[in-house]
Amino acid sequence: MSSEFITLHSWPRAILHLDADAFFASCEQAIHPELKGKPVITGKERGIVAAASYEAKARGVTRGVRLSDVKKICPDAVILPSDYETYSLFSLRMFAIIRRFTPDVEEYSIDEAFADLTGLRRNFHGPYSMIARKMQETVEKELGITVSIGVSLSKVLAKAGSKHKKPSGITMMPGREIHHYLGKLPIESVWGIGPNTAAFLRKFGINTAFDFARKDETFVAKHLSKPYHEVWHELNGRSVYPVMTESKSSYQSISKTRTFTPPSKDEPFVLAQLSKNLENACIKARRYNLAATRLIVFLRKQDFTDSGAELKLTCPTAHPSALFNLLREGFDHIFRSNTLYRQTGVVLAGLIAEASVQYTLFDDTAQIEKMSKVYDAVDILSEKFGKYTVRHAVSLPTKIQSQHEGERGDVPQRKQELFKGENNRQRLGLPVLNVMV
C-alpha cells in the first residue's frame, strides 16, 4: 500500500520549515560554551523545565517536569533562569539569516520559521537540499545553535520533515518520496490534527498520514470541516497554506500571565499582579491599535486549581483606567482570603480595530479622548525611558516583592552583570558571550 506515489512531480513548490533544536537551552550553550555537551535546563525561575538540551532529554528530562524531580533523574543538570532577552535576540538573528536566502519568510514562532524556496535553485546554482544545508550551516556558524530543516511541497509536509530527523537534521521530501514518510507518520503527529480528530479518523481505519492522504475527496468533504480538508490537500502535495511573510499585525485575543514565588495570600499583592498583567496586555493591544470587548481574569491557586471570571465591556477599550473597575469586580468575585495564589492572568478578548469602535450616546467621549492622550504619552515615555516608567498605583505592590524570591529567584546573568551605561531596564541589543579570557 505504501508504495503508491502521492505525486510524481518532485518539486512543484519548495517550502522549507526550520525548527531550532531545544532552542532556549541551545542559546544558553551558545553564550556559555563550557556548557556544550552538558545537560542544560532553563526555567529555574518557574520551578519547571521550560527547555531541556538534547543531553538532558537523553537522560529522560522533558518539558514541564518539576525541577525537584529533575534533580532526581539528572542530578548533574545545569539549571538556569530563563533569559528571554537573549533568546529573542537569537530568534531575530535566525530570521535575518533565513532572509538572506529568500524574502518569503514566515516567522511562525520564536524558534520556527517557514520559507518559500520555489525557483531559487538557479540563483544558488544547486539543488534545494544545498540551499537548506547552507542555511543550516550559516545559523550554526554565526549563532552557535543547531536547527533542523524539512523541505517539501507544502507547509504541512515541510513541518513533518523538520520533525523527522532531529537534532541538526535535514529532511528532503520531494513529491515522489512523500509516501515513504507519510506511511510512518501517525495521524495525530500531523500539524493541524488534534487528538480528537485523530481518534475520529482512526474509527475509519486511518492510522497514518498516508492513510488519510489516500482517502478520496468525497470522504473528506463528507466527514470533515474545512481546516482538515486543507490539511488533506497539503498532505497530497498541493500547497494551500501560503507562507505569510508579513509579521503578525492583528490578534484575536491577548493574554498576559505571571507566576510569582513564593505564593501569596495578600490581597493587594495578588490584585497588583493582576493589574500589572492588565497594563501589559493593554500596552500590547495599543501597539496593534486594538480594543477589547471582553475581559477575562483568572487566578491560579498553590494547588494548581484555577478560578476565573469573564466580563463584558460596555465600551471597547485598551485603557487600563477604563478596565480597573471591572477587573476589581472580577477579582472580588474569585478571590478567597486565606488562600495561597501562585499565578494571575488577564485575557483581552474579542479584539476589534480601535478605529472601528463606535461610541454610544452614554459614553463620555471627551473623557475617552482625554485618556487616549494620557496613554499616548505613557507609551511614548515607555519607549524613551523603558517599560513601566509610568504605571498605575494599584500595580505598585508588585515592587515590594521581586517576582521570584529565594533559590528560584535567580535572575539571568545578562541582567546581573551590566556594562557601564546599561541599567535594569535597558541593555545593549547584542548577546554576551560568557567566557573568561
Add this chain to the structure above:
Amino acid sequence: MRARLTGFSPLSFALDSELSFTYNVSMADEQKDEKLRSRIRDISFFYHTKGRMPSFSEIGELTGLQSKNAVSKLVDKLDSLKVVGKDAKGRLIPRSIASPVRILGSVEAGFPSPAEEELADTLSLDDFLIENPDATFLLKVSGDSMSEAGILPGDMVIVDKGQTPKSGDIVIAEVDGQWTMKYLRKRGESVTLIPANPKYKPIKPKNELKIAGVVTAVVRKYK
C-alpha cells in the same frame, strides 16, 4: 539623489533677489510645507530626468495620492504658487519648476541646511563598530594577556563569529579546553596564539583549537 539636489545650495538662494522667505511658521504649517516641498521635488525630478511634465495619473503615482481629485487639488495649489501652469487643454506646463531654485524659494521656510545633504553619508556608531549584526556578540574581558594591544580587564570587546579568522587577527579561541583571547599567527600548517603581554607565553595547541570569533573592536566607556 545627488543630481537632483544640485542648484539648491544656500549660495544660489542668497543671490536670487526674487525670493521671499517666510520665517516664523508654526509646526503644523512646517509639516505641510515640507510635504508640499517634497511633492514639488518629486515632480521637478520627473521633469528634469524625463524632459516632460508628468500626467495627472503619473503625479498620483509620484506623490502617492490615490484619487484624481486629490491630484487636481495639488495641481491647483501649484498653479497658484506659479510652480506649474495649465495650457488650454488643461495639460501641465512647467513654470518655476523649470528652474529649481525658484520653486523652493516660493514655499521654503528658511535656508536649507547644508548639513542635511552631508548627513546622508554618515555612519552610526553601531554601523561603524558592527560589520555583521547577525553574527556579532559582546564579551567582557577579564584577563590582561592582551594589555599591550590596548585591551584591558573590564573592557568590552566586539566579537564577530561570521568572519574567517586570518593571521594577525585577535581571536577568541578554545585551546585544549581553555578559553583565551590572543593574536592568531598562521605559518603554513602551524598555528600559534600570541599574547600581547610579555608576562604570558605563546600557546601552541596540542590537541584541539576552536575559534569562536574574531575581535573587531574594543569599547571602553569612562563615564
